[in-house]
Amino acid sequence: MTRGSLLVDHIGELVTNDGRDGDPLGIRRDAALLVEDGQVAWIGSARYAPAADRRIDAGGAAVLPGFVDSHAHLVFAGDRAAEFAARMAGERYTGGGIRTTVGATRAASDDDLRATVGRLRAEMLRQGTTTVEIKSGYGLTVADEARSLRIAAEFTEDTTFLGAHVVPAEYADRPDDYVGMVCGPMLAAAAPYARWIDVFCERGAFDADHARAILACGQAAGLGVRLHANQLGPGPGVRLGVELGAASVDHCTHLTDADVDALAGSETVATLLPGAEFSTRSPYPDARRLLDAGVTVALATDCNPGSSYTSSMPFCVALAVREMRMTPAEAVWAATAGGAAALRRTDVGRLTPGARADLIILDAPSHLHLAYRPGVPLIRQVLHNGVPR
Numbered sequence: 380m381t382r383g384s385l386l387v388d389h390i391g392e393l394v395t396n397d398g399r400d401g402d403p404l405g406i407r408r409d410a411a412l413l414v415e416d417g418q419v420a421w422i423g424s425a426r427y428a429p430a431a432d433r434r435i436d437a438g439g440a441a442v443l444p445g446f447v448d449s450h451a452h453l454v455f456a457g458d459r460a461a462e463f464a465a466r467m468a469g470e471r472y473t474g475g476g477i478r479t480t481v482g483a484t485r486a487a488s489d490d491d492l493r494a495t496v497g498r499l500r501a502e503m504l505r506q507g508t509t510t511v512e513i514k515s516g517y518g519l520t521v522a523d524e525a526r527s528l529r530i531a532a533e534f535t536e537d538t539t540f541l542g543a544h545v546v547p548a549e550y551a552d553r554p555d556d557y558v559g560m561v562c563g564p565m566l567a568a569a570a571p572y573a574r575w576i577d578v579f580c581e582r583g584a585f586d587a588d589h590a591r592a593i594l595a596c597g598q599a600a601g602l603g604v605r606l607h608a609n610q611l612g613p614g615p616g617v618r619l620g621v622e623l624g625a626a627s628v629d630h631c632t633h634l635t636d637a638d639v640d641a642l643a644g645s646e647t648v649a650t651l652l653p654g655a656e657f658s659t660r661s662p663y664p665d666a667r668r669l670l671d672a673g674v675t676v677a678l679a680t681d682c683n684p685g686s687s688y689t690s691s692m693p694f695c696v697a698l699a700v701r702e703m704r705m706t707p708a709e710a711v712w713a714a715t716a717g718g719a720a721a722l723r724r725t726d727v728g729r730l731t732p733g734a735r736a737d738l739i740i741l742d743a744p745s746h747l748h749l750a751y752r753p754g755v756p757l758i759r760q761v762l763h764n765g766v767p768r
């Protein structure tokens with residue numbers, strides 16, 4: 380018995396995501412899981428469970444890896460509830476509201492921004508999210524992007540520089556100058572706090588040439604590539620992401636056969652963000668088409684004050700199953716192991732020996748209940764780094 384060890388016992392259904400025996404969820408029944416030093420030390424049959432310092436009785440419930448939310452914009456100020464109401468009354472989403480949030484974010488203090496990130500991070504944890512990626516993108520000046528990332532880095536290792544979210548108003552008539560600034564002083568100030576670089580490649584934001592230039596500068600500075608692509612209409616983003624070896628292309632709502640083929644022949648994950656389609660009342664991406672083509676699919680919240688103000692991965696799982704033709708097992712995999720793949724991480728998104736002890740005990744006997752009981756708070760307990768939260 381190791382000091383500080385913790386046994387989670389009487390697990391009715393343990394989702395490991397170990398991929399054995401052709402079952403992607405790697406489900407074990409009547410299992411137990413031992414945590415030591417913040418990691419999974421052992422999993423096996425409850426009958427052979429080792430002794431431990433402390434014990435949590437799961438009482439026959441399902442245990443899952445913590446959710447990996449690989450796409451979130453948490454550093455912002457204000458909200459856009461009125462914009463949401465206008466959309467629900469028939470207005471279209473164009474991304475134009477991003478500039479409203481940029482104004483509010485620039486005017487906010489560091490402490491206000493930090494408090495918002497902390498509030499949303501806590502909200503996520505309560506809903507089972509143990510890993511989150513956090514983007515900048517509402518500062519859009521050298522100083523405001525750097526401070527957004529500095530604050531994000533207080534909460535996660537997976538920080539993403541999104542200086543190319545939109546061209547800010549003061550550069551509206553000289554976008555080339557803005558791109559030059561993003562690649563130059565802004566990247567230099569942001570890179571020390573960022574692991575990834577992202578561009579909103581979309582009509583009205585950045586075209587393929589600008590996106591390619593910015594992503595190449597980010598790569599040269601040592602950042603990994605991810606991309607907002609094909610959200611509002613068809614476009615070059617997905618194929619550009621594949622060409623550059625992006626870890627993930629995100630949204631993927633409007634895809635051609637060529638986009639799907641490119642993804643299928645690549646290591647790039649397609650991250651689907653159904654909260655955005657829900658909150659903009661848009662058609663959902665066709666997850667079935669991607670899965671049937673052999674593309675790796677992740678689910679994430681896209682949590683932001685404009686297009687998707689949800690922090691709930693269970694909500695996204697339910698939407699993916701009901702609206703995007705994913706099976707419950709595919710959606711749970713996409714929200715855990717899929718998110719880890721989108722962040723190129725092997726230490727999270729699974730419950731196998733050596734993985735981080737990030738797990739969820741459900742108030743339900745099976746992962747199926749996440750989609751079967753939408754909107755119900757089914758997260759009974761979360762362990763983060765082996766620590767009950």
Ligand code: NIG
Pocket residue numbers: 474476477480579607610655681683684685686687
């Ligand atoms: O992922 N599409 C670009 N960025 C965000 C929306 C940001 C906003 O509307 O504030 C997204 O949906």
Ligand code: FE
Pocket residue numbers: 450452607681683
């Ligand atoms: Fe986004």
